[in-house]
Amino acid sequence: MRAGDTAPILAVPLLLLAALPAMGFADWLTLSASGLAMGMLLFLMASGLTLIFGLMDVLNFTHGAFVGFGAFIAASVWARLPGLVAAPGLAANLLALAAAGGAAALVCGGLGLAFERVVIRRVYGAHLRQILITVGAMIVAEQMSVVIWGPDALTLAKPASLASSFIVAGGAVEKFRLVAAALGLAAFAALRLVLARTRIGLVVRAGVEDREMVEALGYRVRRLFVFVFAVGTALAGLGGAMWAVYAGTVTAGLGGELTVLLFTVVVIGGLGSVSGSFLGALLVGLITNYVGFLAPKLALLANVALMAGVLLWRPRGLLPLVRT
Amino acid sequence: MADPALLRLAGVHTHIGRYHILHGVDLALGEGRLMMLLGRNGAGKTTTLRTVMGLWRASAGEIRFAGSALTALDPPAIARLGIAYVPETMGLFAGLSVRENLLLGTGPGGLAASRIEEVLTLFPVLREKWDLPAGALSGGQKQMLAIGRAMVETRRMLVVDEPSKGLAPGVIDQLIAALAALKAAGTTILLVEQNFAMAAALGDDVAVMDDGRIVHVGTMAALAADTALQVRLLGLHLGSHQ
Numbered sequence: 352m353r354a355g356d357t358a359p360i361l362a363v364p365l366l367l368l369a370a371l372p373a374m375g376f377a378d379w380l381t382l383s384a385s386g387l388a389m390g391m392l393l394f395l396m397a398s399g400l401t402l403i404f405g406l407m408d409v410l411n412f413t414h415g416a417f418v419g420f421g422a423f424i425a426a427s428v429w430a431r432l433p434g435l436v437a438a439p440g441l442a443a444n445l446l447a448l449a450a451a452g453g454a455a456a457l458v459c460g461g462l463g464l465a466f467e468r469v470v471i472r473r474v475y476g477a478h479l480r481q482i483l484i485t486v487g488a489m490i491v492a493e494q495m496s497v498v499i500w501g502p503d504a505l506t507l508a509k510p511a512s513l514a515s516s517f518i519v520a521g522g523a524v525e526k527f528r529l530v531a532a533a534l535g536l537a538a539f540a541a542l543r544l545v546l547a548r549t550r551i552g553l554v555v556r557a558g559v560e561d562r563e564m565v566e567a568l569g570y571r572v573r574r575l576f577v578f579v580f581a582v583g584t585a586l587a588g589l590g591g592a593m594w595a596v597y598a599g600t601v602t603a604g605l606g607g608e609l610t611v612l613l614f615t616v617v618v619i620g621g622l623g624s625v626s627g628s629f630l631g632a633l634l635v636g637l638i639t640n641y642v643g644f645l646a647p648k649l650a651l652l653a654n655v656a657l658m659a660g661v662l663l664w665r666p667r668g669l670l671p672l673v674r675t
Numbered sequence: 676m677a678d679p680a681l682l683r684l685a686g687v688h689t690h691i692g693r694y695h696i697l698h699g700v701d702l703a704l705g706e707g708r709l710m711m712l713l714g715r716n717g718a719g720k721t722t723t724l725r726t727v728m729g730l731w732r733a734s735a736g737e738i739r740f741a742g743s744a745l746t747a748l749d750p751p752a753i754a755r756l757g758i759a760y761v762p763e764t765m766g767l768f769a770g771l772s773v774r775e776n777l778l779l780g781t782g783p784g785g786l787a788a789s790r791i792e793e794v795l796t797l798f799p800v801l802r803e804k805w806d807l808p809a810g811a812l813s814g815g816q817k818q819m820l821a822i823g824r825a826m827v828e829t830r831r832m833l834v835v836d837e838p839s840k841g842l843a844p845g846v847i848d849q850l851i852a853a854l855a856a857l858k859a860a861g862t863t864i865l866l867v868e869q870n871f872a873m874a875a876a877l878g879d880d881v882a883v884m885d886d887g888r889i890v891h892v893g894t895m896a897a898l899a900a901d902t903a904l905q906v907r908l909l910g911l912h913l914g915s916h917q
Contacts (some may be wrong), residue, residue, distance in 0.1 A: 550778075550783075550785075553771070553775055553778060553779065554779070556768070556770070556771060556775075557768045557771060557775075557779055560768045560769065560770055560771070561766065561768060563730060563750075564762070564766035564768070565779070566730075566749070566750040566751050566754075567728055567730060567750050567751075567754055567760045567762075567766065568754055568779055568780060569751050569754035569755045570751055570779075571751045572751075672770060
């Protein structure tokens with residue numbers, strides 16, 4: 352991030368303030384908390400997408416499928432742990448959440464590795480072919496989840512101790528959303544730390560700027576990319592798992608629906624930028640909640656309008672990468 | 676018998692898309708020598724360097740470095756043989772700090788204090804800019820950083836593309852000093868340069884390219900002394916081209 356890039360960071364508090372006069376304080380508090388939590392979850396899912404694009408210029412429209420698989424895997428694990436889910440203690444609930452999220456991340460990371468090897472590796476450098484094959488793979492993945500988990504929506508009970516809400520100044524903040532927000536925040540902090548402080552993070556950041564030069568310095572960017580792809584799909588799976596519990600229901604169409612939101616987040620943030628995606632995800636989460644409350648019919652339009660507005664202001668996104 | 680040359684190109688052809696750029700380049704660079712690669716724009720100098728680094732694939736011919744066939748290797752493997760490359764665009768990472776750019780030039784051990792001192796002694800201005808992003812440096816400072824990055828680790832060969840381009844004379848003198856120090860330390864250097872004064876100050880050997888081929892090979896001293904040869908090969912003479 353460069354000096355002088357503070358304006359985009361202010362966009363989130365400005366949006367929070369701008370929404371306040373449009374509704375009562377209690378509603379504002381509920382919607383803001385829920386919007387920020389949704390944003391953190393969106394970030395969890397979008398962080399991999401932005402790195403995958405930034406590092407290897409790969410447009411992966413299948414990313415949403417990993418979110419969908421993560422959600423279904425979490426639902427399956429959830430169904431096998433009714434004792435832990437219904438237990439009144441926080442520790443048991445968190446254990447169930449860790450089991451569901453961990454299984455989703457592991458399986459999706461593994462699927463991501465296989466997907467990179469079988470599909471993505473063949474279409475490096477060819478955007479049109481990437482779009483065609485990853486959109487195709489998305490359809491296949493959706494149908495696969497219908498075959499495996501059936502055509503009907505699966506429902507997940509909220510973990511017993513996290514289903515209730517804190518009441519603050521008349522506004523309700525669901526406890527589970529705080530857990531989701533904490534997880535998203537932790538993922539953001541961890542990614543930032545790895546990118547800023549480790550050798551591997553340094554090579555990733557350099558590779559996002561100029562892949563060829565990184566290779567001429569002796570680093571194998573492709574090998575690194577496989578690792579980033581696996582981490583990205585694992586995060587998508589984890590995000591999907593959290594989303595499943597957050598929404599309480601999973602359908603085969605989930606991945607496809609979220610793909611649009613995830614690309615919105617990544618484009619708003621600046622392709623390849625992790626911090627940008629974080630801001631973009633918070634804005635999308637807040638706008639979705641505010642507009643969904645104020646003018647539900649405009650909810651779908653709101654994020655497109657947000658994207659258009661951001662791109663008019665900053666054509667390369669909120670925190671674009673420096674490309675040499 | 677072992678090849679006396681550290682780097683040898685034999686009959687190298689390179690195609691970029693449907694364009695045939697190199698038409699059989701033959702070149703031999705002895706260990707510890709500094710060779711200037713001269714020639715007008717479009718003669719194939721940059722393509723020759725990029726082909727050596729594996730960034731463009733040779734479509735025919737052979738490139739050997741210290742006994743290894745480079746044509747069979749990818750750029751990371753070529754770099755790991757001990758070859759540092761400074762492209763014409765300098766290849767810096769604008770969003771990364773001066774320190775991080777240097778760090779990328781090192782092996783797993785990271786930045787060795789003695790090597791940093793060496794770089795900072797040659798280019799003291801980099802010390803002041805240590806934590807600034809490379810994108811905030813001036814053109815001359817960027818070139819210093821690019822050369823500095825190529826020398827923070829011991830290399831057998833340095834491949835540099837037009838380091839003096841667009842730089843002030845004072846900065847060029849600093850670059851000449853840095854390259855001379857590297858040469859004195861035994862590094863083999865292949866340097867593309869349009870600035871004849873810089874070429875004449877540094878070069879042991881010279882190769883002149885035209886239309887994707889080497890058209891002249893000799894010592895730099897002989898070329899610098901022979902105005903008629905300069906005019907014939909380069910269309911210029913030493914005094915008129917700075």
